[in-house]
Amino acid sequence: MSDVVEMARLMQGNEAVVEGALAAGVRFFAGYPITPSTEIAELMAERLPGLGGKFIQMEDEIASMAAVIGASLAGVKALTATSGPGFSLKQENIGYAAMAEIPCVIVNVQRWGPSTGIPTAPAQGDVMQARWGTHGDHPVIVLCPASVREAYMLAIRAVNLSEKYRVPVILLMDEVIGHMRERVVQPHAEEVEVIERKKPAVEPKDYYPYRPGDDGVPPMANFGDGYRYHVTGLVHDEKGNPTTDPQVAESLILRLHRKIYDHLDDVITVEGYQLEDAEIVVVAYGAVARSAKRAVKDARAAGIKAGLFRPVTIWPFPEKEVAELAGRVRHIIVAEMNLGQLKGEVERAVQGRVRVTGVNRLNGELITFDEILSAIKEVTTDAQSG
Amino acid sequence: MLSQVESHLRSDRFPHIWCPGCGNGIVLSALVRAIEELGYDPDKTVVVSGIGCSSRAAGYLDFNTLHTTHGRALAFATGIKLARPELDVFVLMGDGDATAIGGNHFIHAARRNIDLTAIIFNNSIYGMTGGQYSPLTPPDKRATTAPYGNIERSFDIAELAKGAGATYVARATTYHATMLEKLIVAGARNKGFSVIEAITACPVGYGRRNKMGNGLQMLLWQKEHAVTVKQAEKMSPEELQDKIIIGELYRGEAPEYTAMYEEIIARAKGKNR
Numbered sequence: 001m002s003d004v005v006e007m008a009r010l011m012q013g014n015e016a017v018v019e020g021a022l023a024a025g026v027r028f029f030a031g032y033p034i035t036p037s038t039e040i041a042e043l044m045a046e047r048l049p050g051l052g053g054k055f056i057q058m059e060d061e062i063a064s065m066a067a068v069i070g071a072s073l074a075g076v077k078a079l080t081a082t083s084g085p086g087f088s089l090k091q092e093n094i095g096y097a098a099m100a101e102i103p104c105v106i107v108n109v110q111r112w113g114p115s116t117g118i119p120t121a122p123a124q125g126d127v128m129q130a131r132w133g134t135h136g137d138h139p140v141i142v143l144c145p146a147s148v149r150e151a152y153m154l155a156i157r158a159v160n161l162s163e164k165y166r167v168p169v170i171l172l173m174d175e176v177i178g179h180m181r182e183r184v185v186q187p188h189a190e191e192v193e194v195i196e197r198k199k200p201a202v203e204p205k206d207y208y209p210y211r212p213g214d215d216g217v218p219p220m221a222n223f224g225d226g227y228r229y230h231v232t233g234l235v236h237d238e239k240g241n242p243t244t245d246p247q248v249a250e251s252l253i254l255r256l257h258r259k260i261y262d263h264l265d266d267v268i269t270v271e272g273y274q275l276e277d278a279e280i281v282v283v284a285y286g287a288v289a290r291s292a293k294r295a296v297k298d299a300r301a302a303g304i305k306a307g308l309f310r311p312v313t314i315w316p317f318p319e320k321e322v323a324e325l326a327g328r329v330r331h332i333i334v335a336e337m338n339l340g341q342l343k344g345e346v347e348r349a350v351q352g353r354v355r356v357t358g359v360n361r362l363n364g365e366l367i368t369f370d371e372i373l374s375a376i377k378e379v380t381t382d383a384q385s386g
Numbered sequence: 387m388l389s390q391v392e393s394h395l396r397s398d399r400f401p402h403i404w405c406p407g408c409g410n411g412i413v414l415s416a417l418v419r420a421i422e423e424l425g426y427d428p429d430k431t432v433v434v435s436g437i438g439c440s441s442r443a444a445g446y447l448d449f450n451t452l453h454t455t456h457g458r459a460l461a462f463a464t465g466i467k468l469a470r471p472e473l474d475v476f477v478l479m480g481d482g483d484a485t486a487i488g489g490n491h492f493i494h495a496a497r498r499n500i501d502l503t504a505i506i507f508n509n510s511i512y513g514m515t516g517g518q519y520s521p522l523t524p525p526d527k528r529a530t531t532a533p534y535g536n537i538e539r540s541f542d543i544a545e546l547a548k549g550a551g552a553t554y555v556a557r558a559t560t561y562h563a564t565m566l567e568k569l570i571v572a573g574a575r576n577k578g579f580s581v582i583e584a585i586t587a588c589p590v591g592y593g594r595r596n597k598m599g600n601g602l603q604m605l606l607w608q609k610e611h612a613v614t615v616k617q618a619e620k621m622s623p624e625e626l627q628d629k630i631i632i633g634e635l636y637r638g639e640a641p642e643y644t645a646m647y648e649e650i651i652a653r654a655k656g657k658n659r
Contacts, residue, residue: 028469049654054468054647059494063461066454066491070434070465073452074473078465096455223450223466224473226429230396230445232453241399242445242453 008185013151013177014039014081016184017107018047020155021079023192026105027053028078030067032060032086035119036175037109040081061086065093069102073231075222077159081107085116087126087133094168095134096233098256101166101210101218103197105158108170109178112364121364122175124286127341130170131315137253139260141267142170142315146289148182154312160195161267165259166217172314174337176287176366200227210252211238216259260316269312270321274300278307280376281325283346284335285311288367292335295372304380314342319349326350331379335359335372355379391418394428396448403442407593407601409560409586413507414443416563416584417476420570421449424474431474434463436488438480439514440507440586457487460495463502471501471644474574481508482520485541489521496550499578500643505570506543506581509588517591528595543583548636553578555636559585559608562632569634578642585612585630 011019017040029044031037045055054071058064064080071078082090087108097104110126112118130142141161145151154171162169200207200219209229212218218238221227234242235249243249260267274296275281284292289310299306309325311318322345325332332354334343343358350356359375361367395418404410421431431449435441437456444451450473454462463477484492484506495502511529512518519529519536522543526535544555554576558566566584573580587593587604598604608630615633618626 028465030465049647049651050657052651052655056464056468058461058464059490062458063464063491063494066458066461067465067468069454070452070462070467071469072465074466074469076469078469092455093458223432223452224430224470228428228448228450230451230453232445233455234453241396 008183010181011148011152011184012039012181013145013148013173013179014109015043016148016152017081017155017171017173018043019186020152021105021159022047022051023186023189024077024156024159025194025196026077026079026159027051028068028071028076029054029080030056030058030064030071030078031080031082032058032064034061034083034086036111036178037081037083037086037107040107040109061089062093065090065106068104069093069097069100072102072104073223075225077103077163079105079107079159081109083109084111084113084126087129091133095136095138097168098134098138098140099233100231101220101256102168103162103166104168105155105162106168106170107155107173109173109175111175118364120175122287122337122366123364124174124288124337125341126172127314127336127338130172137257139167139257140170140315141165141167141260141313142172143312144172144285144314145177146286146310148177148180149184151177152184152186156192160193163195163197164217165263166197166220167260172286174286204228208238209240210236212255212259216255216262264316264320267313267316268318268321270318271310271312273308273310275307275309275325277305279305279330280333280379281307281309281329281331282333282335282372282376283309283311283322283342285314285342288335288337291367291369292372294369295376298369298373299376302377304376306376317345317349322346322349323351326353329354332356333359333372333375333379335367335375337361337367390422391415394418394421394448395446399446402446404439405590407587407589407604408439409509409588409601409605410440410443410507412560412563413440413505413566413584413586414446416567417443417478417505417570418447419567420574423567423571424574426474430472431476432463432466433476433478434459434466435478436480436483437514438483438512440478440480441483443478457483458491459483460488460491460502460504464495464498464500467500467502468644468647471648475502476574477502477504479504479506480513481506481510481522481543482512485521485543485546493546493550496547496552496579496581498643499551499553499640501577501579503570503574503580504582506583507586508543508583509586509592511588511592513588513591517595529592543581544635547581548638551579551640552581552636553638553640554580556581556634557583557585557630558632559612559630560587561605561608562612565632572634576637577645578640
């Protein structure tokens with residue numbers, strides 16, 4: 001870890017992801033250039049070889065995701081980065097990583113869509129794709145940074161969670177955070193918690209690659225370490241052998257979910273600002289959370305009891321935390337750069353107990369604090385007159 | 387010889403899924419004999435496959451085995467090999483798998499000359515999905531998706547591999563199983579991207595529809611249509627028209643990818659000092 005640079009410096013969001021990932025032990029990157037994530041690939045190409053790691057620019061996004069899985073299976077912590085259209089292409093192999101339980105991290109610096117959209121404009125349109133992009137039912141973990149320093153910390157956390165739960169973890173950024181420059185104080189190497197995947201403690205002949213421990217996660221042997229086993233995207237038994245047995249299929253999928261949903265307290269992090277006595281709460285994530293914080297400050301100055309709730313983990317969705325809010329506030333405003341992808345989840349969690357409205361933007365521009373402030377004022381007036 | 391092969395198989399996984407008369411078992415057994423001949427450590431040997439009948443072979447082998455997504459086997463294998471170059475990696479693919487959906491990965495693995503040994507089971511058809519035409523279905527032949535005859539020209543896998551930069555290219559049929567084994571050995575010993583095309587019979591998905599008879603008759607067809615590189619040298623283009631040239635087709639010299647990357651590491655570490 002002594003190779004990791006330790007100092008305060010001006011850093012770009014994409015750069016922070018690279019430095020965080022390296023601090024967490026990532027030593028393999030495969031990717032295909034796409035704006036606005038490109039700096040991650042460029043910096044990895046520069047930084048990895050000096051740390052004895054490997055960088056490869058693959059022929060496409062599909063191949064990049066495949067190479068990342070291969071490297072992880074060979075025992076090297078691996079990461080890829082992309083944006084919108086590239087994220088779409090990676091989906092099949094993200095599903096493979098979920099099914100075969102291969103730790104890996106996918107950074108998606110979102111851009112405006114659908115299709116090629118506005119290539120460098122900010123958007124938050126991939127919230128649902130991050131959750132449901134690939135076919136079938138499987139859990140995912142998705143983290144959303146709101147600052148450059150947090151991009152650094154969440155890159156570490158993404159790697160750690162993927163190793164701990166043997167699951168692909170998505171670091172869902174937006175262009176504003178990816179390209180923003182802020183002062184970042186990097187923690188000292190010894191302060192960085194680095195989690196390694198659990199290794200088998202048995203002889204190779206007694207190893208069941210898909211037999212879970214008490215935490216629902218099976219210990220993982222790397223290819224080449226003397227444990228010979230089969231890995232497949234087919235439904236497989238505890239030996240890794242393909243089967244079509246309906247019971248095995250169902251219990252496998254349920255376990256994949258349980259290993260995440262039994263540990264929600266570990267997986268989910270949220271941030272609150274002025275929530276204690278808040279009557280109107282703004283829910284926002286990523287870059288929009290910054291506009292929302294300013295709006296809340298201004299609303300407070302105007303005598304309105306406003307607060308900010310920021311999910312850092314957006315999947316699994318912090319349902320319990322939002323439900324708790326719903327029991328004690330008058331109104332929830334969800335501000336996001338899409339037509340209401342996370343708002344739907346908020347509504348699901350509050351179950352009609354409180355009104356939920358949206359502040360949405362679809363023109364490739366960041367939602368400003370005054371737009372959110374107007375929305376706060378509007379619902380305050382409504383509540384007073386009603 | 388049988389016990390030699392058996393010791394590398396996961397015997398509890400049998401019977402296999404392949405149809406009667408299918409040639410895939412012959413390719414599988416040639417691969418196992420080749421690995422035995424090479425003396426590779428099973429713990430350091432990796433077999434990666436794509437999707438399709440042939441790609442199920444990985445599951446029957448007692449090595450580190452990885453059954454991936456359709457067409458992507460070479461991309462997964464690239465990650466494994468680059469991350470840990472000390473592992474010996476074989477990649478098993480079908481003809482549709484390697485040259486249609488996986489065509490892009492195929493040419494780029496060849497261009498990089500990364501040290502993988504690719505074995506393409508060429509049965510001229512998509513077998514597992516029930517007989518649709520592939521880029522290796524010959525013109526005029528029938529397939530479920532070419533009910534009036536195939537109008538697409540087929541790839542020459544060997545020429546494609548060579549043109550893209552592979553440094554070892556060979557071809558054999560399942561009738562010539564011993565030759566196939568030797569070519570796999572030579573391909574594995576080549577430090578670079580090696581391609582061995584194995585012509586195999588699919589009597590159920592391809593042969594039946596094209597009136598080629600059962601598995602045995604298709605094997606005899608291979609015997610009659612295969613000519614060695616040496617024999618081919620003396621034959622005219624007309625004589626070679628419906629023939630399959632077998633043997634070592636190309637050997638080239640080029641730097642290997644993972645070795646070059648080690649130099650990049652040395653250069654980057656030097657710069658840091």
